[in-house]
Every structure is written in structure tokens, then in C-alpha cells.
Amino acid sequence: MLLEILGLGALANDKPWLMHRGRFLDVSFLLEVGDAAYLVRIHHGRVEAVEKGPFVMPRWIFALRASEKAWATFWQPLPPPGFHDLIAMLKTGALKLEGDQHPFFANLLYFKELLALPRPAAAQERAQ
Amino acid sequence: MSAVIRPQFEPAIGRYLRLDIQGKPHRLYIEEAGAGIPLVCLHTAGADSRQYRGLLDDAEVLARFRVIAFDLPWHGKSSPPAGWHKGEYKLTSRAYVDTIMAVIDALGLDKPVVMGCSIGGRIVLHLALEHGPRFRALIGLESGAHADPYYDLDWLHRPDVHGGEVCGAMISGLIAPTAPEAERWETIWHYMQGGPGVFKGDLHFYTADGDVRARVAEIDTGKCPLYLLTGEYDYSCTPDDTRDLARRIAGSQATIMEGLGHFPMSEDPARFLGYLRPVLAQILKRDSKS
Numbered sequence: 001m002l003l004e005i006l007g008l009g010a011l012a013n014d015k016p017w018l019m020h021r022g023r024f025l026d027v028s029f030l031l032e033v034g035d036a037a038y039l040v041r042i043h044h045g046r047v048e049a050v051e052k053g054p055f056v057m058p059r060w061i062f063a064l065r066a067s068e069k070a071w072a073t074f075w076q077p078l079p080p081p082g083f084h085d086l087i088a089m090l091k092t093g094a095l096k097l098e099g100d101q102h103p104f105f106a107n108l109l110y111f112k113e114l115l116a117l118p119r120p121a122a123a124q125e126r127a128q
Numbered sequence: 129m130s131a132v133i134r135p136q137f138e139p140a141i142g143r144y145l146r147l148d149i150q151g152k153p154h155r156l157y158i159e160e161a162g163a164g165i166p167l168v169c170l171h172t173a174g175a176d177s178r179q180y181r182g183l184l185d186d187a188e189v190l191a192r193f194r195v196i197a198f199d200l201p202w203h204g205k206s207s208p209p210a211g212w213h214k215g216e217y218k219l220t221s222r223a224y225v226d227t228i229m230a231v232i233d234a235l236g237l238d239k240p241v242v243m244g245c246s247i248g249g250r251i252v253l254h255l256a257l258e259h260g261p262r263f264r265a266l267i268g269l270e271s272g273a274h275a276d277p278y279y280d281l282d283w284l285h286r287p288d289v290h291g292g293e294v295c296g297a298m299i300s301g302l303i304a305p306t307a308p309e310a311e312r313w314e315t316i317w318h319y320m321q322g323g324p325g326v327f328k329g330d331l332h333f334y335t336a337d338g339d340v341r342a343r344v345a346e347i348d349t350g351k352c353p354l355y356l357l358t359g360e361y362d363y364s365c366t367p368d369d370t371r372d373l374a375r376r377i378a379g380s381q382a383t384i385m386e387g388l389g390h391f392p393m394s395e396d397p398a399r400f401l402g403y404l405r406p407v408l409a410q411i412l413k414r415d416s417k418s
Contacts, residue, residue: 078305081361085301088363091278105283106290108297 004118005038009047011117019045022110027103030060034068062099070094077120140184147234149227157205158198162190166240169197170248174327175318176204182397202326217329220337224251243267247334260352265411267355270362270390272369274339285325292320295327302390304361315394349379355407359388
């Protein structure tokens, strides 16, 4: 899981359609997987950098926080109901969204697709 | 000599209906196919009658039912009423019930079955309470007595967020992950085509005005059978919401549908029909006895 997050750029940046979707997006967001924190920096839809914490004074626009177990369930090949979608996880409280929500909602499909990339089903699609 | 052209038409015919709703003239788009018991289909919030394209193209259903799907005012190819630009669209229980009854009366339908999904699944409860004896049966898809909003609905209609993009993205997860890709993205596309503020205006009914918890126990399924079908991946109207509703209404029949979400008839028509056919068979059986 850790490798997948650090490798998010490799998963995302060769997808022309995802890059197109995010072409107006410039943002840094914090992704928390349990106690582990990652800063993801996106420029014109490209994942420019993923840094692993801990951070002393991280700067981010919005944060997505969920337990390691919740993300592991979300990234299953066929996630169970309630863990199959970011908004579903927000509704149940498994996922917390904090900060300025504007770039998240204005680019919601982008973030849904980006954060689903570590799913093995997505990995199979990548291999084809 | 030129070759004979045989266009691959589906059976559905689309027409525009002129009628008054709550004293105002309206122009509504209606599709229909088949012959037999009228089966009026109601689309979800922020979408249109294309959600029923699978049902409108199913020979087995069309052999026994006259399937009718219309776009609510403001939706699909139906027009908003004149003067729409001077007010905020907000669907109310009163307007929704009056619209459905106006369409049924304008078409002269005798004891139709009404099947609605989401907001449509909610309004069939209102129909049961107000006009139960006028229906042969009611079918609520993704039906619950109320729904609390779980995000700030203002995101759906504001000038600095693209309405089509955000509405499509917001509902994408309500589709089961097992849905065929083409049907999934068609379902999302309908949402992307909604007018500004229309999805949000429908959700006014869904999350506030249409709360019917206090009254559902009065529904008399002896006068009008009520069937409830809810997809397991629906987190808007959850299986628990539907089970709770079924517990409150004596004689209602609830089924949780595996591998389906909030838009069963649109996200995976074939799988949905597997759940709908037994319900339609019960309606036909009951009809033949009466």
C-alpha cells in the first residue's frame, strides 16, 4: 500500500485522459493512511511529487484522512458497499475531508479516479 | 437499384405532451413502448427518462405492459415552465404528486402501475397515501421514508464549479462497482447533462420537503400493493433504510438487490430485470384474479 501511494505519480502520469481531466488543477493535498501522512503535489493534473511524513509544518489545501484498514478495504479489487467510493466513505465517516473543499469538488472525478488507481483491478487495466 | 435500408429502431416512441400542471401550461417529453398494463416509470433526481432505456427495449416486458417514461419539468427534453429564470427550482411533494397525476390523467391511464427510483421511490409512498386506490401497484426503487443530506448541496450549483462535472462525479459512486462500463458512464452522462441547479432542486424534496416518516405506517397495501427494491451498493438510500421502511408498512415486500446501486434500471438493466420480472409476474397474477 505504501509503495502504491509513493508510486501514485507512476500510476497516474501515463494516463492521458486523467491528465486531461486535471489540466486546470494545481494543488497540494494531505493523504493520511492511519498514522502515515503523505503530501501529494499536483501540477496541471500531473502528480509532481509524493512525500512521506512526518512533517514539521506541512502546507496543504485539503486533507483526506482514513484508517489504514479503511484504505485497504477501499483498495480491494471489489470493495464492499460503503468502501467502494470516496463520497460513500465520507458519508459513513470512514473518511474525513478537511480544509478548502473547492478544488476537491471542482475536480471530483479526477480525485476519485486518482485515488482508486492502487486498486488491483486498476493495476490489471494498466498492464493491458 | 438501391439496397433496402432497415433502420435499427428500438420500439420506444418519444412525443411531447401539452398539459397544465398546477394551473400552468407545460410541455413534457414522454417515451413509451409496449401494450397492456400501463407501467409509468419515474426517473431519479437530476436525471431523465433515458434511465429506463433497458425496460423500454425489453420484448418480454413490452408484451404485457405499456411502459411509459416521462421527463419531469426542467429535466431531459421537458421544458421548464415559462418564467423559470426568475426563481430557484425546488421540487416539493405537492408539485411532484400533482405532476404525476396530471400526466396519468392527460394520458387517460386506467389503474397504472407506477415505478419510481430514488426521489421516484419516495414519491410512490406519497402516491400510496394520497391516491392509493388509483394504482394497480406501486414499485419503489431505492426507496426510503427520508434521507439526510451527507454533503453540502451548494457544491452542486455554483458558478465556480462546473455543474455537469460535479453532479456526474457526485453520483458516480452510487453505481455498483460491478456495473458494465458502458451503462455506468451513460448513467453518469445523464447527470452531466442536467440543467443548472436542477439536481440540487430535486434534492430539496429528497432531503427536506419529502420526509414521509410520520405517515408511511398509514399506507394500505390492501388497496394497492407496494414493492420495494434496493441495490446493495446504494449509500444514498441504503438497504437498511429500505428495510426500515418495509418494517413500517404492513404488507410491503422488500428485496435487496445484489450487485446493484442507486440506479438499477440504468446502471445494469439486465441484472435489474432479473429482480423486476418476478414483481411484474406477481402484478400480472394478481390482475388476472381480479
